[in-house]
Amino acid sequence: MQDDLMPGQLLARGVCRHLLHHGFVTVEEMVPAPGLRLDVMGLGPKGELWIVECKSSRVDFTSDRKWQNYLEWGDRFFWAVDADFPVELLPEGTGLILADAYDAEIVRMGPEAPLAGARRKVMVQKFARHAALRLQGFRDPGVTASGISP
Template sequence: MGRGADVQPGHLLARGVCRHLASHGFAVIEEFVPDRGLRVDVMALGPKGEIWIVECKSSRVDFQSDQKWEGYLDWCDRYFWAVDLEFPSELLPIETGLIIADGYDAEIVRMAPEDKLASARRSTLVRKFAMHAARRLHALRDPEAMLSAWA
């Protein structure tokens, strides 16, 4: 089997979302932890410093089992759901953004309303985003060094 054979549907959605946002100048991180107890599927840092969160839902059950999404609203300027074409998008709250995605690209169908973060929280998130991205890059370039750093 090929390397991508075990990729989950939500990961494919995230990949398409990340590709799309990157093509618009965003830096993106998958599975980012903005605060203890929270893990977002995609966090994106825009060219003007805006912070977006995108939660990828591959099925009705996946969406209905997500009880924490409203807690993510305090950690972004805009909040989106990313789903595929078959997802029943009428289930998604209308006051959030909507992205239709697949494993290769995405399209923003409904722009999320903007609710700007407080400057102190934005500053903290941008630093955390930068540290997280740098550590992931370092781990890719030198996996053994990262293992010893956390030992």
């Protein structure tokens, strides 16, 4: 299966493994609102929500025009890149995670911007539904992440 994964997906796997060591559960490719897709969202042991955008190259980063729209959907925002990525391109005031396919390291914490209670409730519900549908899809190939069978 690893051969089928794209470089950003391999980074996401390492990030998810690392966040699990910090007590976070994660989902990949979650849609918080139409037109947005988060690479990784982590739900922490105290209900905190972290967003991680995985960038596998300079081109991948410079072509991302939506990342600032992600900030309102989590308590912290991070970039995840590999050791060869030119980190000076990344905006100040954002978190930084160095990752590979097997693990990661939080180099710089993203600033905390706590979600309002109503937004947090919606996001935790979306997280739970996304995770449940993904799990159901493993048992029933007719189920997709949106819940709609083809």
